Amino acid sequence: MKPENTMVENRISSFISQCKDLGIKVTPQRVAIYRELANTDQHPSAESIYQKIRNYYPNISLTTIYRTLETFEKLGLVSVVNILYNAARYDANLEPHHHLVCVACKKVEDYYDNSLMNLDISKSNLANYKVLGYTIQLNGICRDCRKKKS
């Protein structure tokens, strides 16, 4: 369900003070982009945010959308739903299994845990979906990337 207006405005106020704390400038573009995100539960792409904002801010640049989203993400103001968006990744292993993903280098490893294979997912709001299955993505940092940092 779409967030309520008052909640959205609260999140925007909070966003603005966070920007100040973080020492980045509060520009109308940044507020517009954040508002579009706070205002929807549709998990939009850069392009679809661009199309929305263009309706009332016709000369905003697509580049700004990309750059701003990257900035927000690095500062932890928003998150990327699909960190493996960069390229399609394939697997010949059709056995049900989960994945360990290194958030730094995007490496993916298989993860097997029997206790996670038969979770009860029928509890909540699945009214609209016919659920076919699920996968768990464990996000972490692999040893190689930890070494690099230290």
Next chain:
Amino acid sequence: MKPENTMVENRISSFISQCKDLGIKVTPQRVAIYRELANTDQHPSAESIYQKIRNYYPNISLTTIYRTLETFEKLGLVSVVNILYNAARYDANLEPHHHLVCVACKKVEDYYDNSLMNLDISKSNLANYKVLGYTIQLNGICRDCRKKKS
């Protein structure tokens, strides 16, 4: 861990008979691509499969890799690890939550289930990873897409 050789060869034999059952041709390119996938647990992209195969099959075409992977995926011979690979998707909602993904239209909805927020993921082979968190992706078909089919 990388699959053993005998296991890989078994999977390739099985792959070949599946191709015949499915009525698609068993070409050296297809076998090579399938072998590369069966031979690794690295979840490679089209490009990295291409680079591997080029070492011993120098004039294979990148287009063939893409087309073949698509064919395999449609027939259920391989799977795509990250079905949302098409474009980065953003979220201003930083509360921990999970996602419902429509495999047909790639729509993403939030999914809340308290019983899935504190799973014990420390059981197995996490030696190399510092795990930061996890998300569950429920794959399904949304109502709109079910309507379209019927």
Next chain:
DNA sequence: GGGTATATAGTAATTATTACCATATAATAT
């Protein structure tokens, strides 16, 4: 209001993917 570091717009470049088409080849029947 003026100065300055940061942000934006616009365009070009890069990367991943798909479309198209002429040629080649696996599979089937002979």
Next chain:
DNA sequence: ATATTATATGGTAATAATTACTATATACCC
């Protein structure tokens, strides 16, 4: 084994998503 044919491949061009670059603009501190 060979000819036939539908399907697959290779090569190139087109498209889509993202990033790089640079001159101009503007938020913020004084």
